[in-house]
Amino acid sequence: MSVLPLLRQFRLLLGGRRAERELDAEMREHLDLLETQYRGQGLDPREARRRARVEFGSREPLRADAREARGLMRTRELVRDLLFGARVLVRRPGFPAVALLTLGVGVGGAAAIYGATEGILLSPLPYAEPGRLVAAWQFDHASGERQEVSPANFLDWRERATAFEALTAVEPYGFDWMSPEDGPIALETGLVYEGFFDVFRAPPLFGRTFLPEENQPGRGNVAILGYGLWRSRFGGDPDIVGRVVTFDGEPYTIVGVMREDFAVPTNEVVWAPKVLQGWEERSRTSNFYAVFGRLAPGVALGQAAADLDGVAAALAVAYPTANASIGAALIPLHDQIVGGIRSALWLLLGAVILVLVVVVASVASLQLARAVGRTPEFTLRTALGAGPGRIARHLAVENLLLGAAGAVVSFLAARVMLDGIRALAPADLPRIAEIRADGDVLGFAAAVSLLAVLATGLAPVLLAANPSLQRSLGPGGRGQTASPLLRRALAALVVVQVSLTFVLLVGSGLLLRSFVAVVSQPTGFRSDGVAVVTVHTWSYLDGGPARAGFARDVVERLSGMPGITAAGVASGIPLMEAIGADFAPLTLPGAPLRADQNPPLVRFTVVSPGLLDTLGIPLRSGRPFDSRDRADSLPVTLVNERFVDRYLPDREPVGRRISLGGSLATNGEPLNPEIVGVVGDVRNVALHEAPAPAVYLVHPQVPTGANAFIARGVGSAEVVLSQVRRAIAEVHASIPIHGETTMEALVAASVRERRFVLVLLGGFAALALSLASAGIFGLMAFVAAGSAKEYGIRRALGAERAELLTLVLRRGLALAGAGILIGVATAVPAARLVEGLLFEVAPLDLPVFGLAGLTLAAAGAAAVLVPALRAARASPVEVLRVE
């Protein structure tokens, strides 16, 4: 049946009563006319009416006929059932309200997590045949680390590897651009090799992708905008294609805009063709390319990895100085993108399942209790002639209604919670933009709600259809004692709830302790009110003295500003991504390396004398940097305590010299600074990573183009930020700001993922706890109500009130205890699964397990208290009177 006739039927159905009135009027009219006609023929009025009636026929069957003709009987019966069901639900709103609340929070929360994890973990990448997409890395067998690829190695890989349809690379870069709103800024840029967009088979939203010849010198002044950047910085202008924009002081023509879901590495970037520089063809020691490839048809990941390994091995033989320990690693692109958060999301998905079971158990016990409570109603209706089929149908319709309402409520709840998840999620959560409350989430919420309600509604239907079951489950006649079978069924549901809640509590407890342990780690620096603004001066200032002068001038100007209490500059900031070179090979005079040994890499930071004060990094011994340390004076360094422990454990460090190579060497000569002091350790990489050996160098002695200006003031971090920006602009009007943040934001960002998982899991645990408590309360109240007679008799036989109180309490706590025991048995293996997410907490942490048990026991006792008190108040007289 097509839609239109259905609609018409529906309209007629809604207007059913009116239609009936109209039909009556129309038939009466017809009869009148007939009657008038017969009277006109000379018949007396009574005869005329009789003849008219005879001729017209009986009206009642006609009416039924007309209704039947409208094909409405069945539909109307369904509507009547629906209305009846709705009335039953509304008349006693307690049950549906609790059921809907349970479904909304439980299923809604689960659907939201499902939506988030499905979007990130399970749904394929938005590219054609995404299974063939890989990321290729260099793998350093010496350090066991994977690293970006050097230009010359990439060129050789691309030429020699046969397992790929195509290999392409992107060089991370930053175009300087004059933003109309924010002045000079640096845009995240990807300089891409030929075929970059073809590897992903990603069509543009507007315009085109790059042509092969645009990777040639002199042809590369074209650019493609990422969707996010296009929207945020270029106003989403649909006519942007063809516009000329100035990047790095040169005109670039925008030739295309990519779609929203093309995000390599994000969609907030601009892509331009990579024009190969002469030196890059020979460069194997600096590695900074991100390499992507599409496997040739029919080639498995393992084959391709072997192929690339072979190529890398040949290169290791050909270029032993640079490549001796360099192999290759292939990672499916999806794995690379989802990366670190995978295990956390699987954990949440697991928690979703537990919560769903708890929710279903709740709804099931509600349904059971309600069905038993309605036994008299069913009995009455059976007596009045309703067949078991009819009652079962009513119940089915009721459940259908409830399930549909649950689907709507849980979808709406899921939408709200997804917004919350998005707000709470770490900013760098992969594929966050793809998370939506879409059809999948709706389908999940609808399916789970309907299934939960219908499946648990089955028991009452069976109960209604089967009188013998009714007798064995139902209250035993006047005594109203709940049957043992029913009690056992309800008790089993409660035990399931308690045990799964225990598992969730243990999980949250472990994560909470880890979180507290992480955030209470001493960072080694002050973060309150500290603002950070980064600037790169390489392409604006030539030579060390100019760069050092710029940094000095900005710091001086900043220090003179009102309200600024400390200011400095550094080439790197704790917990922030590197903004410049930050590792150098270290050699210690008097400790020569063996021939097959690589020198250890040590973190270095170039700072202005005031920086350590600004960050509150304490001096342990020796002297700090000061005005004595000029460009032409003896090079000096400060080392941290960890450095001393590792490399100079039993010597006086101050006064010794160390030797730093790599980017700190000039003309092949390493930098040989003298240690003048020892400073406190700082957590540079992450709060949960122990500080590593680090050295500090002083600004005029090591000119660097990477500048992070740091200041602390009496105003808020935002005020200080604007002061730092002004100081920079006053010293150099056109130098672009690369980024800005506060130390507090960096600290918060570093624990955001951990907090995200903790809050979600904690929310689940709290939900499960309340459902389990409600379950215990409901069951004990139900049993206690059913056992009123028993308590009364016990009282009559001499039981004290206290005895009755403990009797009921004991029963309730026995349930909680059984649940906790099963919970312990489940949580022990489950806790081991989350070990990777823990910090300084063992998976079988006794306090966490103990506290989870205590919490549940307390919740159980609280839930059982009211029914227990009610039992204790049972009056023997009343029971006897009822009898």
Next chain:
Amino acid sequence: MTPAPDRLHGHLDLLILSSLAGGPMHGWAIAQRLRVLSESVFEVGQGSIYPALRRLEAAGWIRARVAVSEAGRRARFYSLTKTGRRRLEAERADWAGFAAAVQRVLDGA
């Protein structure tokens, strides 16, 4: 010829639709028209056209509009819809084929 409702059954739709082909009519007029044109052969249970009208309305072949009749009374006037017109043509063709077949059988006998 005995006027029998059974005979009418199945053809009433066609008769009503064809009555309305000339323009909107109310139920009474349709009944009168059927009676007059069939020379009283169809003069049975005039009321039975009302269920038929409801059925045709539900099927979307006719639609009803309330208007004032010639006699000055408010009445439901029925008219053909576009699909009703097509339906009428189909039923007419059907009937013609059926009648011709019956005729051929009778002639052959």
